[in-house]
Amino acid sequence: MKNKFLYTLRSGKNPKFIYYAVNLCRFLVPKIFFQMRLRHRLATLSRRNDKAYIEQRVDYYNKLTGLIELPSTALHLADHKMGRQKVYFFDTYQYTRWFPDRFQWGFCPGDVTYIPEYPSIVKSRPLAADNENSIVMKLDKVRHFIFVNDKKPFASKKNMAIFRGKVKGKSSRRQFMEMYFYHPMCDLGDVSKNTTDPEEWQTEKKTIQEHLDYKFVMALEGNDVASNLKWIMSSNSIAVMPRPTCETWFMEGTLIPDYHYIEIKPDFSDLESRLRYYIEHVDEAQQIIEHAHDYVAQFKNKRRENLISLLVLEKYFRATGQYNDKI
Known part of the structure; x- marks a missing residue:
């Protein structure tokens, strides 16, 4: 408690x-x-x-x-x-x-x-x-609709991707956990309650600020859209996700892959190569962050x-x- x-x-x-x-x-x-x-x-x-x-x-x-x-x-x-x-x-x-x-x-x-x-x-x-x-x-x-004021520059963050979310009942998230839970470039955790998924996945929630210690934040759809996408795109970290299948007032359908976020395949198979590319190409990563900030700005009036x-x-x-x- x-x-x-x-x-x-x-x-x-x-x-x-x-x-x-x-x-x-x-x-x-x-x-x-x-x-x-x-x-x-x-x-x-x-x-x-x-x-x-x-x-x-x-x-x-x-x-x-x-x-x-x-x-x-x-x-x-x-x-x-x-x-x-x-x-x-x-x-x-x-x-x-x-x-x-x-x-x-x-x-x-x-x-x-x-x-x-x-x-x-x-x-x-x-x-x-x-x-x-x-x-x-x-x-x-x-x-x-949560936006953040992230003071930490991209270059100073951990070369890893983080995910904290509910996995129970969400087959796509479960597949992602099975593939990358033990991967050294990933910090993953399931915050579901009363779940039958592996016990080692279970963890406490992290604050938004704790997420922003990482260069990459996974934005994985749950029941519909990824609810964390808005605050990720307002930060100095980068959203990593497959192309969205649903949209809200945030107009996810207008987002441009590798311009507003890092796109990965729906089966998540290219996650490591995509992360390594942007770790090695910091200028391109910074451009994505700036484009994401510009996109978010339209919702602040x-x-x-x-x-x-x-x-x-x-x-x-x-x-x-x-x-x-x-x-």
Whole structure:
């Protein structure tokens, strides 16, 4: 219990008590206050120098075109209530409160690796050509959107790759552990509880700061995306991973291999050769770090991120025939 308490204090992750405090206060403000300001807030887009960039982001998250009819069973925003998955409620409510309660929507909370039957709001979607029904919003952001200020230069870090994560029930991560647990260039550990995987894999969690002692940090997909990818790319270490199969608000589908991260084969067979290459080519490694920092920077403008979120929802309600300029 003591170790768990100390880890919570030092983990480097977003404090959940602050997140809940802010959102509970937000929940107390009447919806009408936001609904009266919606048109004015959306109209600010036309005055922005980055209008084209914002529209590009909106169209990336929301690929709907034409007019689409939702099923009669689709829930109304009035029925959007707090349930077990509180972070998904708070992260959507922050923006749904701007729209009338009579509007209907589809909403799939959790780690979504399938494409919904009709257009629905999701945190994650598979990288597939036919994923138009998956409308991505910035959900579970307290866990996924963590950025760091890493003072340690790449050249001063250990010539190794680190992985700490849950392996239980994740066949790809298990394969990786079987291949590299004893490899001298890897520091690997499984933080799963009540697992039947090898006992020697079991270890305590490491803080984000402890991860950043290593040149390379493995970003291995779990249920959907690798949740550590954001803070790795904001650091002076490099994310190492196969090409992603899912994406979130971070737009993992737009990442360029060996430009934003080090790509390895899906079967992990070339890990050692890829690590050795960038250990020997520090200038190229540093370029990847700089490109990753530039990529991360686009998500740090909170006001713009909020506007994009509102526009994604506005496009959803407009495409489903519920929103018009008279509202």
